[in-house]
Amino acid sequence: MAKITYHTHNNKTYTVDVQKGLTVMEGAVQNDIPGIDADCGGGMACATCHVYVKEEWLDKIPAKEDGEEDMLDMAFEPKNNSRLSCQISVSDELDGLIVSIPSKQG
Amino acid sequence: MNKTDVLIIGAGPTGLFCAHQLGIIGLNCEIVDNLDKAGGQCIELYPDKPIYDIPAVPECTGEELTNNLLKQIKPFKVKFHLNERVEQLKKAESRWNVKTSGGKEFDVASIVIAGGVGSFEPRKFPVKECEKFEGNSLLYSIKDKSIFKDKTISIFGGGDSALDWAIELSNISNVNLIHRRDGFSGAESSVQKVKELNDQGKLNLFTKYQIDSVSGNKNIESINIKHDEGDIKEIKCDYVLGFFGLIMQLGPILDWGLNINKKTIEVNTENFETNINGIFAIGDICSYPGKLKLILSGFHEGALAARGCFKYAKPDEKLRFEFTTTSKAAQERLGIKK
Numbered sequence: 001m002a003k004i005t006y007h008t009h010n011n012k013t014y015t016v017d018v019q020k021g022l023t024v025m026e027g028a029v030q031n032d033i034p035g036i037d038a039d040c041g042g043g044m045a046c047a048t049c050h051v052y053v054k055e056e057w058l059d060k061i062p063a064k065e066d067g068e069e070d071m072l073d074m075a076f077e078p079k080n081n082s083r084l085s086c087q088i089s090v091s092d093e094l095d096g097l098i099v100s101i102p103s104k105q106g
Numbered sequence: 107m108n109k110t111d112v113l114i115i116g117a118g119p120t121g122l123f124c125a126h127q128l129g130i131i132g133l134n135c136e137i138v139d140n141l142d143k144a145g146g147q148c149i150e151l152y153p154d155k156p157i158y159d160i161p162a163v164p165e166c167t168g169e170e171l172t173n174n175l176l177k178q179i180k181p182f183k184v185k186f187h188l189n190e191r192v193e194q195l196k197k198a199e200s201r202w203n204v205k206t207s208g209g210k211e212f213d214v215a216s217i218v219i220a221g222g223v224g225s226f227e228p229r230k231f232p233v234k235e236c237e238k239f240e241g242n243s244l245l246y247s248i249k250d251k252s253i254f255k256d257k258t259i260s261i262f263g264g265g266d267s268a269l270d271w272a273i274e275l276s277n278i279s280n281v282n283l284i285h286r287r288d289g290f291s292g293a294e295s296s297v298q299k300v301k302e303l304n305d306q307g308k309l310n311l312f313t314k315y316q317i318d319s320v321s322g323n324k325n326i327e328s329i330n331i332k333h334d335e336g337d338i339k340e341i342k343c344d345y346v347l348g349f350f351g352l353i354m355q356l357g358p359i360l361d362w363g364l365n366i367n368k369k370t371i372e373v374n375t376e377n378f379e380t381n382i383n384g385i386f387a388i389g390d391i392c393s394y395p396g397k398l399k400l401i402l403s404g405f406h407e408g409a410l411a412a413r414g415c416f417k418y419a420k421p422d423e424k425l426r427f428e429f430t431t432t433s434k435a436a437q438e439r440l441g442i443k444k
């Protein structure tokens with residue numbers, strides 16, 4: 001179990017316990033946190049689970065696989081700390097992770 | 107007016123297999139899809155990616171799966187209406203009247219929504235003022251490239267559409283290609299070509315830049331692009347093109363009075379009918395306890411929904427359950443000659 005904090009674009013903050021093995025995307029969807037659409041269901045095929053990872057966590061998350069950066073080209077306002085939340089698996093090391101959700105997913 | 111038994115909305119794998127199941131039980135159907143080809147997400151999102159969980163098919167790509175499904179429904183001569191989005195459903199006595207974005211009308215006994223996560227629409231620029239120019243000097247697709255002759259065009263994106271159009275238009279226009287990073291997702295040969303053209307001064311490549319603002323009165327006159335490190339460049343141009351792929355939108359489906367929960371339509375698992383009699387939903391767009399968003403689940407749902415459609419198309423007949431291995435009627439419908 002890891003505590004993950006999601007900041008939404010309208011300045012709401014949700015901190016939830018997400019089980020190990022789930023992704024940061026699933027943590028949001030299962031807890032009804034708005035702003036993560038995940039249209040393709042975690043297939044790295046749509047970029048609608050785009051989040052900004054708080055800088056200090058960036059190097060603690062496993063690096064992007066091939067294809068994630070390509071999908072981020074399609075995301076709404078991508079930045080250097082952009083990730084697809086379906087590609088971040090929750091582990092004990094990520095306890096305390098903070099991500100922000102962009103104002104839109106498409 | 108197109109009159110048929112069932113209208114299927116969505117030509118993805120689930121919709122295609124439902125057409126097969128309708129054909130087997132002797133019902134006619136037609137299929138509407140907003141894309142220009144059949145296959146849905148399989149074709150649009152992962153035509154080349156292998157799928158490993160289709161029963162009895164150890165491995166196939168989205169494109170192969172689509173082609174096989176099209177082959178499987180060939181005997182039923184299903185009519186496709188592509189590049190059309192269903193806009194309106196209206197009950198007309200015991201049947202339904204359906205209207206599409208292209209003005210086509212259908213008179214059907216029932217409707218099967220196999221719409222995935224909605225219809226594919228182009229992804230747009232994040233900058234609000236872009237809307238003002240959309241359709242005249244800011245475009246997300248190209249219908250007539252001659253309008254760009256001798257004009258200055260700013261193209262955004264890093265995939266094949268952006269690269270291919272940049273190369274193509276560099277012959278007749280002054281092209282700027284702007285992309286958010288140094289890497290591209292498009293074909294390597296196109297990336298090389300773009301770099302060559304840039305070196306030869308035949309197009310201007312700007313990487314690590316994104317759109318910051320657009321200005322102009324009726325038409326775009328200039329745009330500002332912003333580098334990762336913050337510096338802003340002004341570019342004078344006549345047209346702006348954005349190629350950021352497609353996004354799925356539920357669109358008009360939201361207005362049909364269906365029970366919708368988290369962008370999915372609630373159904374019963376007996377025949378996948380929605381809260382409205384005669385409207386069924388199958389595949390990724392439907393939800394029920396235990397729903398898995400797998401293609402194989404969509405096939406099962408389509409088989410049951412097809413049988414659910416029967417009583418609306420043929421209210422005076424009883425549907426008998428039969429196997430394709432032994433049913434003469436099914437084999438005849440499949441065009442099998444013995």
